Amino acid sequence: MEAAIRTRLLATAGVTALVSQRVYGGSRPQGGALPDIVIHRVSGAPVYTDDGNSGLSSARIQVDCYGATYAAAKGVAGAVFNSLSDFVGTSGGVTFQNILLEAERDFREGGSNASEYLFSTQMDFEVWFER
Amino acid sequence: MAANVGRTITVYWGGDSPQIAVAGIREKGITLSGEAVDITNDDSNGWRELLDAPQMNTVELSVSGVLLDDTLRADWFAGASATSRRLQAATFEYPLETGQSTPAKITGDFYLQEFAETGNHDGEITFEATFASSGVITYTAGS
Numbered sequence: 121m122e123a124a125i126r127t128r129l130l131a132t133a134g135v136t137a138l139v140s141q142r143v144y145g146g147s148r149p150q151g152g153a154l155p156d157i158v159i160h161r162v163s164g165a166p167v168y169t170d171d172g173n174s175g176l177s178s179a180r181i182q183v184d185c186y187g188a189t190y191a192a193a194k195g196v197a198g199a200v201f202n203s204l205s206d207f208v209g210t211s212g213g214v215t216f217q218n219i220l221l222e223a224e225r226d227f228r229e230g231g232s233n234a235s236e237y238l239f240s241t242q243m244d245f246e247v248w249f250e251r
Numbered sequence: 252m253a254a255n256v257g258r259t260i261t262v263y264w265g266g267d268s269p270q271i272a273v274a275g276i277r278e279k280g281i282t283l284s285g286e287a288v289d290i291t292n293d294d295s296n297g298w299r300e301l302l303d304a305p306q307m308n309t310v311e312l313s314v315s316g317v318l319l320d321d322t323l324r325a326d327w328f329a330g331a332s333a334t335s336r337r338l339q340a341a342t343f344e345y346p347l348e349t350g351q352s353t354p355a356k357i358t359g360d361f362y363l364q365e366f367a368e369t370g371n372h373d374g375e376i377t378f379e380a381t382f383a384s385s386g387v388i389t390y391t392a393g394s
Contacts, residue, residue: 218372220373
């Protein structure tokens with residue numbers, strides 16, 4: 121499913137216009153070009169019944185949008201919102217029943233070299249998909 | 252009797268043979284009720300007395316879970332037609348214990364009294380159903 125989220129983002133022109141193919145899982149490459157996007161799965165599990173897996177799962181996906189400036193990070197976050205929020209359909213072979221933005225917050229990386237600080241907007245999506 | 256997880260209880264509903272398990276259940280319960288006959292009188296010294304015979308025995312079955320098919324909805328609506336399906340056989344079957352080949356079960360006719368479906372925008376569609384007994388309900392111990 122995480123790969124299918126990446127596929128969806130890379131299939132959205134508004135996203136690739138800003139980050140090209142720089143959508144990563146887990147962490148961004150040190151010193152990599154900006155802006156970019158990092159995807160984390162925070163939690164999630166299938167919906168089980170007495171019969172076993174119902175075929176429906178939910179997961180919380182955190183999408184971190186990085187930029188060299190606050191405005192750049194916000195621009196990427198806006199493109200991610202347009203790509204994922206309320207998305208219903210198929211991407212990367214996965215059927216998504218709904219994707220809901222549940223939280224959005226700003227963050228700034230710390231460090232000793234202020235000129236290399238990164239700005240980011242972190243977005244938490246609740247993802248309902250078939251598996 | 253060993254402890255068992257809840258999913259090892261199975262609820263079957265309908266006249267098919269073999270009887271079909273209700274799909275998508277996540278929680279199920281059964282309540283056995285026997286309304287007592289109050290025979291308190293002037294000789295009771297101020298204490299309630301009950302006859303050792305029930306006024307009315309009833310069994311209520313309730314299930315809830317994730318909506319996976321339309322069986323119960325269709326049966327409820329069919330209840331208004333000539334081929335009523337609201338009153339059908341139901342079975343509450345317990346898990347097989349060690350050494351048993353036949354599980355314990357409670358069987359009888361039940362009336363599909365209530366069926367509710369709920370769909371939240373950020374969750375799975377769920378259902379709840381309540382079945383009320385009609386006539387004699389039988390308990391068969393596992394063997």
